[in-house]
Amino acid sequence: MNPYATFAILLSIVWAQQALMPHTALGSAAPFLPLIAVVCWGLLRGPNAGLAWALIAGLMLDQLSPSPVGMYTLPLVVGAGVLLIGRRVLFSQNVVVPAALVSIATLVYVIAQETLIRGDGGHVPWALETQFALIAPRIVLNLLWFPAIFFPLRALARRIGGPRIGLGWEG
C-alpha cells in the first residue's frame, strides 16, 4: 500500500480519536479507534501490516500526549501482538474470532499502558473493581466500534488487492 495513503489514513484515525471519541465516552472510558484499526488491518492484511500500523499510529499518538514517547506506541504494538496468536485460528471460519481478537487486544493494551503509567510514577490502583472499571467498558466500546472501522478497511483492502486473509464471514 502507498505509504502516503497509509499515513493519511492513520492520521485521520488519530485525529478522529482525539477530536471525536471523547464525545462518545462512557464515563471515563472512550473507544480507541487506532487499536481497532490496527487489529482490523492485521486481520485483513496480515500481522506484519498490523504491527506496522501499530508503530506508526503509536508514534502519532505519542506526539499528541505530554507523556513520555512510547506511552502509546508500546501498548499498541503489544496489543497488535495478539494478531500473531490469532493468525492460527483466522481460517477457522468462526465469526467470534475478530471480536475475540479485539477484546484480547484491548485487554493487553490497557494492561500494557497501565504498566507504563506505573513505571512513570503514576497512580493506578490494583483493586479488582478498578481494573474491571478500566477494562470492561473499553472492550464493550471497542467491540461496538469494530464494524465501523472493519468494513471500510475491508473495502479498502479489496480495492488495493494483494494478499488477503479470510475471516469466515465475508461476502
Add this chain to the structure above:
Amino acid sequence: MRKRNDRQVLLLSLVLLGASVSIFGGFSGIAPLSEAIGRVMAPVDGLSDGLFRTAGDTLGGTRNARELRVRVAALEAELAALEVNAAKLGDVTSENERLRQLLDFRTTRVDLDLVGSSVVAAAIGQEPGSLLHTLWIDVGEDNGAPNGAPVVVGHGLVGRIVRAYGTSSHVRLLTDPNSKIGVRIERSRATGMLVGSPTGEMTIDYIPQDIAGRDSMVEVGDLVFTSGLADGAHVPRMIPVGQVVEVRQSDEKTAQVAVVRPHVDFGSLEQVLVVTDWDPASSTADDGAAPDEDV
C-alpha cells in the same frame, strides 16, 4: 317592431320610476310606492348583491392567499434567523458567565498577586487515550505560560502545565494518574497528597487516623483546598479543589483515604486561567480565607 318599441318604453319607464323613487324617496307622499317597489326588487337586489359579493370575495381571497403565502415565508425566515440568534445568544451568555467567574477569581485572589500575571486560554484538545487525562490549551511560553504553571477556572484548580510550547501547552488535569497536588482539608487542617487515577477518581492518600477525643481528620462533605506545600506540585494555596464524598481505610488500616469529587467539570472546560506568577508568602498569610466555598 312595435312590440319592441313598447318594451323599450316600458324599460325606460321603469328606470325613470326607479330614479324618481330614489330621488324623492325622502318624501312621505310616495313612501308606499317606493316600499312596494322595494318589495318587488328585494329578491333581485339580494341575488345580485350575493353574486357580486361572492365574486369579489373569491378575487380578494386569491389575492390574500398569495399575500399570506409570501408573509408566511417571510415569517419563517425571520423565525429561523431568530432561532440562530437565540442559540448564539445562549452561547455568548454561557461564555460570559465563564469569563465572569474567571474575573471573580482574579479579583478575589488579589492577595495572591494574580492580577497581571495570568492569561486566559482556551481549551483546544484532549488526550487521545482515555487512561491519561490531559488538555491542550492555546497559550504557551510565548504568552508567558511556563512549565509547571497552575491552571484554574472560577470553580477551582484544573491542573498544571506539563509541557509548554510556543503558543500552546499541555495541561495535566487533576484526574490524571500522574497528577500529585498537595492539599489541605479545610475543617481539620489535615494535609495530604491528592492523586488522580485512570478512572478519573481523585483520592487523598495517607490521611492520619483519627485520634480519640479529637475531631475526625476527614469527613464526608469536607472541602478540600490546595495546601501550597511543595510536597507535590507547587501551586498557590487555598485554591478550591473539591469535596470529600467518601472516606475509607487504607489497605494496611494505618491511614485513611478520602475520595474527592472535583469542583471543576473537566469534560466541559472552555476557558481557563493560567497562573504565571504568585507570591507564596502573601498566599500563606491569609490562612482562613476560602475564596470560593460554594459547592
